[in-house]
Amino acid sequence: MSAYTAPVRDMQFVLKDMGVLEQVMQLPGCEEITPDLVDAILDEAAKFAAEQLAPINHSGDRQGARYENGVVRVPDGFGEAYKAFVEGGWNAVPFEAEFGGQELPWTVSTAIAEMWQSANLAWALCPLLNQGAVEALQAHGSPAQKETYLPKMVSGEWSGTMNLTEPQAGSDLSQVKTKAERRDDHYRIRGSKIFITYGEHEMAENIIHLVLARCEDAPAGTRGISLFIVPKYLPKDDGTPGERNDLRCVSIEHKLGIMGSPTCVMSYGDNDGAIGYLVGEENRGLEYMFTMMNNARLAVGLQGLSIVERAYQQARGYALDRKQGRAGDKALAPIVDHADVRRMLMTMRSHAEAMRGLVLEAMVALDQQKRHPDESWRKWGERRVGLLTPVIKGWFTDMAVELSSMGVQVHGGIGFIEETGAAQHFRDSRILPIYEGTNGIQALDLVGRKLLRDEGRAAREYLDELHVQITGLNSVEGDDMAAIRKRFAKAVDVLEDATEWLLENAANDPDVAGGTAAYYLRAFGITAGGASLAQAARVAIEKLETDPQADRDFLRAKIATARFYADNVLTQVPGLAKSMENGWETLRAIPDEAL
Known part of the structure; x- marks a missing residue:
């Protein structure tokens, strides 16, 4: 697999030359987000992606996550990279300063996140899901819940998950059967969830599961779903992880791609019932979860761009180096000289640049929705982000599958061989049009x-x-x-x-x-x-x-x-x-x- 070089120059062009950053700098709290500061951040992020994450991408795919006697083990190097990520403050970039975040605009955070996903998609799913969980708790959690969970989740010391679907439910969440029984100050959760990304691992000292479940007298369908915080370890009074909750990973899935990411089958309440804490009001869980879902859908769309960029870089590098056949007056030419190969590379390149410009434009609207002092502009930002979210999630990820397949095609037969790494991008991309809706x-x-x-x-x-x-x-x-x-x-x-x-x-x-x-x-x-x-x-x-x-x-x-x-x-x-x-x-x- 070829090395990854973050497309910093192209990001700078969109952010600075195309005026994206100038729009962001007009918003409250963004006055100090200068071009020089953004350049420095992008350069450091590019270095982290290239040096810490990219080298363990292919090896992580070959080794995969493992389930051993109830313990989930991630590939070699994943834990060390996560520790360096947290210590470097990268997890806290977009979040509120009140909870320890750096409160950088989402426009800048998204450019950085593209690098994590390109460098190592399977690894980067852990902070991606945590990001959505933080957003949900910021929007709907109680003051006490925010105080207990957000500082640790914002730093990355604790990670977060999203527990929606069940074996019988798929995308139809009206069929969710996980139960929540009321107690004095908590609920007892019983049921099972499938497809839980990073539902169990040991990179973070605690895992905060956001779980959809039904109270005993809840109405049928989606109107009867509530949202609960179900920690792996129950926090003690001093905020440190305490007693192990009644939940466990039963198994991890054997998948087509993203091998390094543990996709878990989770069981809640095998004994006395897992302790859970209601977020907001009963029967409004799906509404609350959509805060996390919308965040995740934009993030998954970004993954589509990231895979396209990575596959393009690898295909371009191979095409420049591989000599085969005649082109013009060259008896043995690099395959980049052949018209059809050139067509494929230009198709990949042009889509990557189109997607990057579009997603950063959408992030400007998101920052305006969150920060603009004028309510009419905040409403405009909400409409624009809402309109573009399914486009970014859907079009980007459909094209990720097509274009990563095109990257394999550029390699010819050797692209079908796992050692080159080209096939990994294709396999990894295939989940993107499926998950998060x-x-x-x-x-x-x-x-x-x-x-x-x-x-x-x-x-x-x-x-x-x-x-x-x-x-x-x-x-x-x-x-x-x-x-x-x-x-x-x-x-x-x-x-x-x-x-x-x-x-x-x-x-x-x-x-x-x-x-x-x-x-x-x-x-x-x-x-x-x-x-x-x-x-x-x-x-x-x-x-x-x-x-x-x-x-x-x-x-x-x-x-x-x-x-x-x-x-x-x-x-x-x-x-x-x-x-x-x-x-x-x-x-x-x-x-x-x-x-």
């Missing part, structure tokens, strides 16, 4: 909740902004920008027509929404990624014209990447819209038993 659920969320229920408000706001962007591109001269503008404008027009078509037709027939949502989500993602690359090309062209000290090769590559995406990817949007128009009509043309 399958991508079918993301597409339905985009169409059903973010479009139909909202009556198109957030989508139309976004499309209006894209039209303004297109108008602004008219002032930029040159053949490249003319082509980018033409393809981008066409995609926006088609997406707008598709949006209005859905608003008119999808509410009355569930098959219209269900049968077209995936196409709409992909068209939305491609167009939104195109918006980011079009803006990147504009900035690059302007810098070439006005800044004699600019890195001209880097900027020309930016323009070329945007042009490639416009000519090869944005052109897919009209076809997706065509599939939406009539494709759903034949969904049920074949009887179930004949499928």
Whole structure:
């Protein structure tokens, strides 16, 4: 497996040259987040990712997490890396200072997190899940719960998990059967949970499980679910871990990928019942858990970008080195000279840059939602983040599978051999469209909740902004920008027509929404990624014209990447819209038993 080098220069371009950081610096509490400070943070994070996490990625995949006599053991080096991560303060980056966090904006934190996920996806799942648990407790925990749990979880001394699904439930949480019996100041939890990432390990001194369960007299369905804090070790009065709670890991799953991450089957209450503490009010657990779920969905989308970046780096390195076949006047040429290999590499590269720009744009909206002094701007940020969350989760992770597979293809037969490491990226990527809500659920969320229920408000706001962007591109001269503008404008027009078509037709027939949502989500993602690359090309062209000290090769590559995406990817949007128009009509043309 090739080494990992964090794309710091590209991150700096999005954050600084494209004006993302400038927007963040206007928000309360972000005045000191200067470009120099961000550069220093990115450089240190890149060093940690390259030196501490990347070297144990492939070995962790080969060794895997192990279950031995009730104890879960992570691969060699994972525990030491986690200790260094916590001691370096990296776990605390985005969280509130009140609980020991550094309170850096999510825009900056996300750029850093991309590095962790690219360097070692399986390892980085532990802080990812903890991040979501912290968000849920910050939003819904009592003052006493926050005081007890958040300082340790923010530092990373304790880790957090999310316990939702059960063997019979899958994504349908209305079928959750885990029980919660009331006691004086706590509840007794009994039941089992599956697919619990880092549900058991010894990297942190305690694990704080957030568990969905039903009280005895709870109503049926999702309305009867409550959320509980169920610690592995019950905290003592001095805040240190005390008695072991009545919970255990029964086994860990044997998986296709993310081998180093223990995916646990958890049992609660084999004896007297696991002690749990209610978060908020009874029967509002699913509402509370969605705070964690939305955080996790954005984080999983970021994982998609991270895998694309890592697979691209490895494929590019191999293509530059591997010599095979003729190209032009070269009798034996590096395969990067072959047109089809070049097509694959440019497809991977352009998607990575499009995704990076889009996710950091979404994080600006998230920071505005959390920090802006004007309520109307906070509401706007909430709408924008809500609109983009299923797109980022769904489109990024679908493309992670396709593009990491493309990375294997660049390697040819040797990519199918595990020793190269290319196959690991492909295997690791395959879980991303499944967990934290399958991508079918993301597409339905985009169409059903973010479009139909909202009556198109957030989508139309976004499309209006894209039209303004297109108008602004008219002032930029040159053949490249003319082509980018033409393809981008066409995609926006088609997406707008598709949006209005859905608003008119999808509410009355569930098959219209269900049968077209995936196409709409992909068209939305491609167009939104195109918006980011079009803006990147504009900035690059302007810098070439006005800044004699600019890195001209880097900027020309930016323009070329945007042009490639416009000519090869944005052109897919009209076809997706065509599939939406009539494709759903034949969904049920074949009887179930004949499928």
